[in-house]
Amino acid sequence: MTEHPNPATTARRGRRPGANTTRQAILDAARARFAADGFAATTIRRVAADAGVDASLVMQFFRSKSGLFAAVMSVPPDALERFSIAFEGTEDGLGERVVRAFLAVWEEDARSSEPLMAMLRAAIVDDRANEQLREFLQERLIVAATASRAIDDAELRAGIAASMLVGLVVGRGIVGVPALTGADRETLVELVGNAVQGVLAPGSSGDDGRAAGPGLRR
Template identity: 75%
Template sequence: MSAHTSPAPAPRRGRRPGTNTTRQAILTAARARFAADGFTKTTIRRVAADAGVDASLVMQFFRSKGELFAAVMAVPAEALTRFSAAFEGADDGLGERVVRAFLDVWEVDARTSEPLMAMLRGAIVNDQVNEQLREFLQDRLLVAAIASRDADADADDAMLRAGVVSSMLVGLVVGRGIVGVPTLIGAEREKLIMLVGPAVQSVLVPAPPTTDDKGADRP
């Protein structure tokens, strides 16, 4: 019986070899760097150096530090875009838009709500995760607020307002999803948006100062 040669295997299709490995190396390096330095101090360049790649390659996979953090925490990038989009448009109704978008991300879409709730639960018992979550939420609110509302806004004032809104919204999620406050669990989502929206509105869009009719500008 004569020997015969098996046909060569067909070439593989799809992503070129090494893409998934490189992406995973970046995520591994970022996870360690975020854990060690927190969100604010971590930079794309440091993550790239830890992963042994160029910073431009990190940006090819992840368009910003926020999206990189989201990927590390298994939060889909579109969740960040959806939340930032709430700041677009007129000032009227901004508070309600922000609350609705926040609840959408944290409660409606399972792809985002499950990892976010896991992160929130971890933040309660883990100081490093607590710091990452706090900085991440405030940074996203601050960046969105300044970039899409007022590029000339005072940074310190914007940071304070972002921190207040972050605390309000996270507190609402904790009350509903972790502590389980009966009145919050039983409340309809739209009712909560109507209640909390004006409070968020007053923080993000403060009323302009007024003067009295008797001449407040007089010496």
């Protein structure tokens, strides 16, 4: 005699297991939304709607849009935190702190460097990935750089700093420019740090000491 499955048992077997599945549904929705709309246009509300959950639940899992993007790209949250911490404190030495943290995130820890490098390689050949990476880096620089200091032309300055830092990583990790791959990291931190200092915090200790343009409001 043919046995018929118990409908209740079938329902239980097909039931979504809860938080883990919900988190994955959010990640899947976010991945599709970031790919379709880019980082800037994607919102927590849109991702939540795509995943069929409340926006507060997305925030509960990932805390911010940057955290959600990082999870989608498999970048550990502590790597992003390390970069953000570099902006804490005074303007003195800001450039070197930022460059050192940036290189550490991109080169030291395979958990963060591998997905980031993969993202960077994709950005070189794919317009959509290029937009995501550019907007993500620039927004993180703007948010962190303006959190505790007043800076004119923040978007322009953040864009310049981001381009310098990404260019350094491209030269070392992708193109393999001998002068960069063979350079001691602290030498690069000092040289590039002075340049980043002049962009993000002109007139403070750590730049070349020349007169600053419209930058920090004194």
